Amino acid sequence: MEMDDRKMKILQAIIDDYILTGVPVGSRTISKKYDMGLSSATIRNEMSDLEELGYLDQPHVSAGRIPSAKAYRLYVDSLMKTGRIRDDSLETVSRHFTGRVHQMEDVIDHAASVISALTRYTAVVLPPKGKQPRMQTVQLVPVSRDAALVVIVTDTGIVRDSTIRLPGDMDSDTLYAISRALTEELRGHTLAEACEILPGMIQRMRENEELLQGLYGFLNERKESPSRPHVAIGGTSNMLSYPEYSDVEKARTFLSLMETRDKLASIIAGDGEMAFTVRIGPETGVPEMVDCSIVTATYSTRSGQQGTIGVIGPTRMQYSRVMSILNIMGHQLTDLFSRGDETNE
Amino acid sequence: MEMDDRKMKILQAIIDDYILTGVPVGSRTISKKYDMGLSSATIRNEMSDLEELGYLDQPHVSAGRIPSAKAYRLYVDSLMKTGRIRDDSLETVSRHFTGRVHQMEDVIDHAASVISALTRYTAVVLPPKGKQPRMQTVQLVPVSRDAALVVIVTDTGIVRDSTIRLPGDMDSDTLYAISRALTEELRGHTLAEACEILPGMIQRMRENEELLQGLYGFLNERKESPSRPHVAIGGTSNMLSYPEYSDVEKARTFLSLMETRDKLASIIAGDGEMAFTVRIGPETGVPEMVDCSIVTATYSTRSGQQGTIGVIGPTRMQYSRVMSILNIMGHQLTDLFSRGDETNE
DNA sequence: GGTTAGCACTCGATTCGCTTGAGTGCTAAC
DNA sequence: GTTAGCACTCAAGCGAATCGAGTGCTAACC
Numbered sequence A, B: 001m002e003m004d005d006r007k008m009k010i011l012q013a014i015i016d017d018y019i020l021t022g023v024p025v026g027s028r029t030i031s032k033k034y035d036m037g038l039s040s041a042t043i044r045n046e047m048s049d050l051e052e053l054g055y056l057d058q059p060h061v062s063a064g065r066i067p068s069a070k071a072y073r074l075y076v077d078s079l080m081k082t083g084r085i086r087d088d089s090l091e092t093v094s095r096h097f098t099g100r101v102h103q104m105e106d107v108i109d110h111a112a113s114v115i116s117a118l119t120r121y122t123a124v125v126l127p128p129k130g131k132q133p134r135m136q137t138v139q140l141v142p143v144s145r146d147a148a149l150v151v152i153v154t155d156t157g158i159v160r161d162s163t164i165r166l167p168g169d170m171d172s173d174t175l176y177a178i179s180r181a182l183t184e185e186l187r188g189h190t191l192a193e194a195c196e197i198l199p200g201m202i203q204r205m206r207e208n209e210e211l212l213q214g215l216y217g218f219l220n221e222r223k224e225s226p227s228r229p230h231v232a233i234g235g236t237s238n239m240l241s242y243p244e245y246s247d248v249e250k251a252r253t254f255l256s257l258m259e260t261r262d263k264l265a266s267i268i269a270g271d272g273e274m275a276f277t278v279r280i281g282p283e284t285g286v287p288e289m290v291d292c293s294i295v296t297a298t299y300s301t302r303s304g305q306q307g308t309i310g311v312i313g314p315t316r317m318q319y320s321r322v323m324s325i326l327n328i329m330g331h332q333l334t335d336l337f338s339r340g341d342e343t344n345e
Numbered sequence C: 001g002g003t004t005a006g007c008a009c010t011c012g013a014t015t016c017g018c019t020t021g022a023g024t025g026c027t028a029a030c
Numbered sequence D: 001g002t003t004a005g006c007a008c009t010c011a012a013g014c015g016a017a018t019c020g021a022g023t024g025c026t027a028a029c030c
Helices: A006-023 A027-033 A040-052 A068-077 A088-096 A104-119 A173-186 A190-205 A207-220 A235-241 A249-257 A261-269 A319-339 B005-021 B027-033 B041-051 B068-080 B085-098 B104-119 B172-186 B191-204 B206-222 B236-241 B250-260 B259-267 B319-339
Strands: A122-129 A135-144 A149-156 A156-163 A230-232 A276-280 A291-302 A306-314 B122-129 B135-142 B147-154 B159-167 B232-234 B276-280 B292-300 B306-314
Touching: A006 A027, A006 A040, A027 A040, A027 A235, A040 B104, A068 A156, A068 A276, A068 A319, A068 B005, A104 A122, A104 A319, A104 B172, A122 A235, A122 A261, A135 A173, A135 B135, A149 B135, A156 A207, A173 A190, A173 A207, A190 A207, A190 B027, A207 A249, A207 A261, A235 A249, A235 B250, A249 A261, A249 B236, A261 A291, A261 A306, A276 A319, A291 A319, A306 A319, B005 B027, B005 B041, B005 B068, B041 B159, B068 B276, B068 B319, B104 B122, B104 B232, B104 B306, B104 B319, B122 B236, B122 B259, B135 B159, B135 B172, B147 B319, B159 B206, B172 B206, B191 B206, B236 B250, B236 B306, B259 B292, B259 B306, B276 B319, B292 B319, B306 B319
Parallel strands: none
Antiparallel strands: A122 A230, A122 A306, A135 A149, A149 A156, A276 A291, A291 A306, B122 B232, B122 B306, B135 B147, B147 B159, B276 B292, B292 B306
């Protein structure tokens, strides 16, 4: 036995209905609400076939059927109608992002809350992540008598600044001179490379050994990951509106997962290159999320870094809606980040 | 009728028990578990009195009594035994903060998660907030051909940096010269004052008008609040472990509240000066939190800024435990921030 | 007078059985 | 191949019965 056109149509109707209502759908519902010109009995036979094929599950014998992960997969792959999103939603998105220039963190926080508000699911936004950034400018800014701020500008943005200790009294001109020398020497290199170059400089500039040592330590500490990325999350509470999470225990494990941002980031980030990803239930690879689906899209900045936006919702998700929202938002962010220069973090 | 010593002891036992179990406590429980040398009948009489005095509520006639907000107030004010916290918890706290230097945001994120892990409630940490910071150094760091990073160091830390557009090609020496002039002129002034001084400078330095205009816009935008403070939250999912929140709808409103960080910050921040605050139920002034309590403590940095750490939990909270944890954590943070120079953010 | 044993009473929670109704699977007729 | 019809299943909803924790009151006791 295999899929034919009619089975397809019936399956689609079942999925549509289930996504809408969240309750198992029966044969009568399909034959009445979606006029197929078939009686419930016929639908019943087809549903029985669809179950055998693995597209439908039956919670118990006298309930309707619910779509399986396999069904959703088929749905997003081929039979989903990619609905045009209503204009007002779209307007909301762009209205929120035109206007004044933003900080990176504000932008992604905001993006997360807009996405979650529009989709009514949980949204996650990861900041742009580049390859090894290359240094462009190094500057030491005096903060107090004995401390200076290290500001490193790279081609992908600034490395999170932090203070280092200054050996003795050093006026701002001296610091500037050292900054120039450092910039000269380190420009175009990655942080890791800088860590190899610095010892040589320390040899040559004995008089500033202490300062440079401090800088070396600073670089060494963050050469691996320029800074722990700021993960923006929005609408975690939305999940509680869905009957799937009326079980408190389930809700709790979900929320705990949302709290461990590192783990969350790695789940969302996925394998990377795909512009659009839909992972359904078990496909997420996360045991806690067997009845969740994750949809992600990417955006990029002028300097070619890629960021990820994602939505987490129940497997019974309004995939087409979510995908079009993510699509719009992805473009919006890409626009925003290529327009201005807000690649700093 | 008024409170006597015995009533006090009974009330304390009731509160202790209720905090522990979360179920209404009956007279028999008290007379058996807490050996008062009194029969349940006597306790019953006393409980009846306590109810009349407004310290106890009775959910329904055949259930035990639960402490009222008034009772908790009395409890934290006078009859709570400030338990020594177990050593391992304390160790956990300090272990997490010794070691390498941290970024401000990392520290407060971390503090929130440690507090929530120790208390099993929801923790909120607000970054240090000073009065009007005074500028110390202004420096423009070239980022690209047509953009520069503005770094403003104030007596309380750095103002969140951001880029402004550069008019034409400007080399780093020119930028440095301008930076020096700006520093000269603006040192010691608040951001708001700077906004009044700048127009004059623009008059005098016509050749850099465009750049200075950009800077002016930059300052103007953040003179009110140097930057939207980063609020760290931990353990929101902990709340779901308490029967108080087994009602999904309740949980949802609580979580939504936790998501609006601005509102949350203003709730936690409170009136400010008190080193220790305990607000019980209605005292929080937030309708959504009538059955929550908020305990806050403060910490301070070397430059005298004050930050707030807080715990939100059910009114039936382990107040003494929470207070001692906040106390320790407050000291820990104060130590950390006065030891190093991590007043930048 | 304070304390306590005893008892009737209340009322939420639990259990049990019954009914209802949505939905299925099968069969026989079209 | 489609459909009407029917027996069957089973979760959910409902109400009565039961249970038990806990109270308030009274009368006896120290």
